[in-house]
Amino acid sequence: MYNYPIPFLGGFSMTRQFRFALAFVLVGMLVSAPAMATIPDPAFSNAPGFMTVTPDGSFGYTVNVANSGGPLSGSFVQIVVSGPADGLVCWCTGQTHPVIDELTNASGDATFFVAGGGCITATGLGATVAEVFADGILLGQIEINSPDVVDAAGFVNTDPGYTGDPTCNVGLSDAVFHTAPISLGQSEPCSNFTDPFNDAVSLSDAVIVTPYIVNGTSCN
Ligand SMILES: [Ca+2]
Numbered sequence: 451m452y453n454y455p456i457p458f459l460g461g462f463s464m465t466r467q468f469r470f471a472l473a474f475v476l477v478g479m480l481v482s483a484p485a486m487a488t489i490p491d492p493a494f495s496n497a498p499g500f501m502t503v504t505p506d507g508s509f510g511y512t513v514n515v516a517n518s519g520g521p522l523s524g525s526f527v528q529i530v531v532s533g534p535a536d537g538l539v540c541w542c543t544g545q546t547h548p549v550i551d552e553l554t555n556a557s558g559d560a561t562f563f564v565a566g567g568g569c570i571t572a573t574g575l576g577a578t579v580a581e582v583f584a585d586g587i588l589l590g591q592i593e594i595n596s597p598d599v600v601d602a603a604g605f606v607n608t609d610p611g612y613t614g615d616p617t618c619n620v621g622l623s624d625a626v627f628h629t630a631p632i633s634l635g636q637s638e639p640c641s642n643f644t645d646p647f648n649d650a651v652s653l654s655d656a657v658i659v660t661p662y663i664v665n666g667t668s669c670n
């Protein structure tokens with residue numbers, strides 16, 4: 451016959467140090483659990499690759515913030531436009547930049563209505579265009595496009611000949627630029643306003659851009 455000691459039951463009593471350590475771990479779990487529940491996870495969040503800006507600030511760019519527990523309400527979302535890009539975007543007067551922020555709603559959505567124009571791609575710029583953060587956590591890098599895609603001479607913002615237009619006008623030169631990719635179904639991120647942005651420009655993109663062309667929209 452063996453006579454087994456029975457640890458943790460009956461005669462065994464936890465040492466003072468062990469009880470203290472255990473209490474410390476339990477308190478730590480209680481403190482960290484709610485904090486973890488509100489930390490954004492880029493893998494569960496969505497920051498569409500292009501932010502579309504319009505001279506009248508009428509087009510919403512929506513970032514969704516979530517983690518494994520679902521959407522996060524009240525998350526502080528920041529779009530940080532890089533220095534090189536900030537100098538090239540056609541910002542309407544009164545539009546905050548280069549950092550633009552919004553809070554998420556109950557669905558985890560933060561929608562930005564940015565007043566401006568221009569098409570600034572990472573390829574055209576040769577640098578990061580903008581980054582999206584939620585509560586300080588990087589969700590991704592994004593680029594910028596607009597119905598106001600070129601200046602009156604037909605130059606995109608990153609072209610050497612770009613001179614710009616203080617009113618970010620959607621004019622004849624913009625209509626000419628957008629017409630080719632629309633009619634030919636080309637891949638043109640500067641005329642693509644639907645995610646994904648690297649696919650062929652389609653009817654849905656034409657539907658979005660047409661009213662701005664028809665109205666000749668410019669900064670208010
Ligand atoms: Ca224009």
Ligand SMILES: [Ca+2]
Binds near residue numbers: 642644646648650
């Ligand atoms: Ca698309």
